[in-house]
Amino acid sequence: METYIGPDPALSVARPGNVRLSIRDVEAFYGKIQALRGVSLDVHEGEIVTLLGSNGAGKSTTLKTVSGLVRAQRGDVQLEGASISKLAAHEIARRGVVHVPEGRHILRGLTVKENLELGAFTVKDSAVRRQRLNEVYELFPILHERRHQDGSLLSGGQQQMLAMGRALMHGPSVMLLDEPSMGLAPKLVTDIMRIIKRLNEAGTTILLVEQNARLALRLAHYAYVIENGTIRMQGEAARLREDESIVKAYLGMGD
Numbered sequence: 137m138e139t140y141i142g143p144d145p146a147l148s149v150a151r152p153g154n155v156r157l158s159i160r161d162v163e164a165f166y167g168k169i170q171a172l173r174g175v176s177l178d179v180h181e182g183e184i185v186t187l188l189g190s191n192g193a194g195k196s197t198t199l200k201t202v203s204g205l206v207r208a209q210r211g212d213v214q215l216e217g218a219s220i221s222k223l224a225a226h227e228i229a230r231r232g233v234v235h236v237p238e239g240r241h242i243l244r245g246l247t248v249k250e251n252l253e254l255g256a257f258t259v260k261d262s263a264v265r266r267q268r269l270n271e272v273y274e275l276f277p278i279l280h281e282r283r284h285q286d287g288s289l290l291s292g293g294q295q296q297m298l299a300m301g302r303a304l305m306h307g308p309s310v311m312l313l314d315e316p317s318m319g320l321a322p323k324l325v326t327d328i329m330r331i332i333k334r335l336n337e338a339g340t341t342i343l344l345v346e347q348n349a350r351l352a353l354r355l356a357h358y359a360y361v362i363e364n365g366t367i368r369m370q371g372e373a374a375r376l377r378e379d380e381s382i383v384k385a386y387l388g389m390g391d
């Protein structure tokens with residue numbers, strides 16, 4: 137699409153809280169393919185921000201430039217005003233920014249419990265690790281029930297829970313969630329969304345990538361729409377959700 141649509145100043149508003157995470161004019165490439173063409177977005181403290189867009193728009197790449205899996209060739213990523221774009225991925229995780237990737241990446245041959253313990257590699261204190269494990273089991277009782285089973289034998293929804301649980305073992309202050317609803321039955325999608333809300337209410341700042349716009353707009357405070365590696369629109373989630381033409385034109389599928 138040639139026309140430049142947004143960001144629409146009418147839809148963008150002053151947001152409460154300090155900026156926790158700031159992505160500034162980021163460009164990223166895979167070899168010669170440019171995936172991000174100057175992406176800028178902010179996530180304020182305590183928010184759920186959703187990044188929406190169709191397949192191939194650059195959503196996952198945006199998350200990867202934050203967590204250090206892909207290097208921004210230009211632009212910057214800042215955590216509370218300090219640049220993190222040159223740090224190694226484990227260093228970024230150590231600072232409390234934790235990525236739950238698309239596809240979950242559960243390790244075969246490790247039990248559920250071992251997968252979770254792997255998430256706590258940044259945590260030195262074993263008492264803290266034990267406490268986190270208990271918190272994860274409380275949030276996802278099914279993971280406790282299945283703790284001695286091979287993680288790769290879990291159902292899709294349970295694997296999503298395991299991936300989220302593993303991220304929580306870091307004790308993140310910012311979570312980057314890549315399409316947590318993907319491939320899940322509606323009941324499980326509802327469960328996962330409820331848990332995301334609960335984590336947010338407990339103080340975790342969240343950047344949520346979704347193809348399912350309607351779902352994400354119900355949960356998020358603020359939303360950005362990415363198209364072809366560029367942010368095309370932004371605004372309060374409630375405002376974007378009300379505008380059926382926006383949902384139809386930019387957000388495709390929905391439901």
Ligand SMILES: Nc1ncnc2c1ncn2[C@@H]1O[C@H](COP(=O)(O)OP(=O)(O)O)[C@@H](O)[C@H]1O
Pocket residue numbers: 166169170171189190191192193194195196197198
């Ligand atoms: N590993 C890769 N190698 C080459 N191109 C890639 C790779 N990953 C993503 N891309 C390309 O970068 C663009 C953005 O991809 P991605 O960020 O995965 O989009 P989304 O998550 O929105 O579906 C797409 O054109 C995609 O084909």
Ligand SMILES: [Mg+2]
Pocket residue numbers: 195196197238
């Ligand atoms: Mg993706």
